[in-house]
Structure formats: C-alpha cells, structure tokens
Amino acid sequence: MSRPLIGVSTYWEAKASWGVWELPAALLPAGYPRLVQSAGGLTAMVPPDDPSYAPSVVARLDGLVVAGGADVDPGRYGAVRDDRTGPPAVERDAWELALIRAALASGKPLLGICRGMQLLNVALGGTLTQHIEGHVKDTGVFGQHAVTPVPGTRYGELVPEAMDVPTYHHQAVDRLGRGLVASAHAADGTVEAVELQGLTWVLGVQWHPEMGEDARVMGGLIRAARGGN
Numbered sequence: 001m002s003r004p005l006i007g008v009s010t011y012w013e014a015k016a017s018w019g020v021w022e023l024p025a026a027l028l029p030a031g032y033p034r035l036v037q038s039a040g041g042l043t044a045m046v047p048p049d050d051p052s053y054a055p056s057v058v059a060r061l062d063g064l065v066v067a068g069g070a071d072v073d074p075g076r077y078g079a080v081r082d083d084r085t086g087p088p089a090v091e092r093d094a095w096e097l098a099l100i101r102a103a104l105a106s107g108k109p110l111l112g113i114c115r116g117m118q119l120l121n122v123a124l125g126g127t128l129t130q131h132i133e134g135h136v137k138d139t140g141v142f143g144q145h146a147v148t149p150v151p152g153t154r155y156g157e158l159v160p161e162a163m164d165v166p167t168y169h170h171q172a173v174d175r176l177g178r179g180l181v182a183s184a185h186a187a188d189g190t191v192e193a194v195e196l197q198g199l200t201w202v203l204g205v206q207w208h209p210e211m212g213e214d215a216r217v218m219g220g221l222i223r224a225a226r227g228g229n
Contacts, residue, residue: 117204124177
C-alpha cells in the first residue's frame with residue numbers, strides 16, 4: 001500500500017545551531033515527521049511562502065498537518081492583544097491560514113496541532129482565550145493532563161477512552177468557528193479537540209501527540225489521506 005504524502009507546516013527561525021553552523025533555518029521538531037512515519041505516511045516540510053501559493057501546495061499533498069508554535073495574532077480574530085500574548089508571527093499566520101483554507105476548500109484531510117487547532121478555529125470565524133492557567137508545566141517543559149472524548153465524534157471513535165496527553169499551551173478555543181464541534185475536553189472544561197461536521201476529515205487537537213507514543217489521531221489522518229474514513 002502506498003504511503004500518503006503529508007505536508008507539515010514549518011516556521012522560519014532567524015538563528016539555529018547544528019554542528020559547526022549557526023544559520024537561519026526552516027524548523028520542524030523531529031516528533032512530527034516521526035509521528036507521520038509511525039502512522040504510515042511520508043512527510044513533506046512546508047515552510048512559509050506567499051499565501052497565494054497555498055492552493056497549489058495543498059493540491060500536491062494527500063493530507064496536511066498544521067503544527068504547533070507561536071501564539072496567533074489576536075487581530076486575526078478581532079481581539080485586543082493581552083499583555084501575556086506572545087509576539088506576532090505575521091508571515092506564519094498568513095501562510096498557515098492560507099493552507100488551512102486551501103485544505104478546507106479542496107476537501108483534503110487536515111489535522112491541526114495546538115496552534116494549528118487554534119488557527120483552524122480562527123479560520124472558521126472562531127475566537128481564542130488569550131491566557132489560561134494550568135496547561136504549561138514550566139517554560140520549555142511539556143506537562144501531562146487527561147482529556148476526555150465526546151462520544152459520537154470522530155475523535156471519540158479514534159480514541160474512545162480518557163487518556164493523559166502531552167500538553168504545552170496557555171491559550172485555548174473560546175467561541176467555536178463555523179461548523180466546528182468540540183470533541184474532547186480537559187477536566188477544567190478547556191476544549192481539547194475540535195472537528196468539522198460533515199464528510200471532510202478535519203480535526204484539531206490542543207495537545208502535542210508528536211511528543212507522545214499514541215499514533216491513533218495521526219493514523220486517522222493517514223487513513224483519510226488514503227481515501228478511507
């Protein structure tokens with residue numbers, strides 16, 4: 001069986017170090033391609049580009065993952081910046097929103113992870129809460145907490161039981177975007193997964209599956225990218 005090509009969004013870093021080099025780089029934490037590979041896919045790194053190219057990029061992929069990272073610019077959902085919101089990633093916001101919209105328009109399977117889930121919500125007209133407590137263990141350290149699926153949802157079918165997940169976020173979904181439903185929650189009520197109602201495979205998770213061992217969510221994307229459900 002052929003391995004579907006899964007594009008994963010990356011980001012520009014002004015200074016990265018490896019070996020004897022210290023140069024600008026397009027970065028993607030290794031957990032993402034490893035998770036795609038473990039679920040049976042091939043990975044294509046998709047760095048920021050002119051947003052007008054997004055439809056042609058998505059057309060060459062079998063599925064898309066929008067990765068975690070910097071806070072979404074509050075201006076994208078009509079909010080005033082909170083002092084605790086990180087600096088804007090203008091180029092990345094524009095590119096990844098264009099990728100999401102291209103995937104939605106074409107019906108390509110789409111998985112948003114952390115920031116990617118938040119951007120999916122914003123792309124569909126939703127809003128974000130700019131700061132919550134209890135979902136970051138320490139700066140640069142992933143924590144864990146339980147998420148509980150909503151029965152009858154796509155996520156609930158993939159992962160029917162409550163489970164501990166790797167987490168690192170201080171923002172969260174507030175008002176859901178058009179057509180999205182919540183499909184998992186944390187104990188404090190935070191929306192931990194969203195999905196698009198209908199036949200198109202579109203799912204967002206607030207945690208970081210690439211930092212764990214459970215490949216069921218990515219496996220769902222891979223099956224959808226092969227033409228399954």
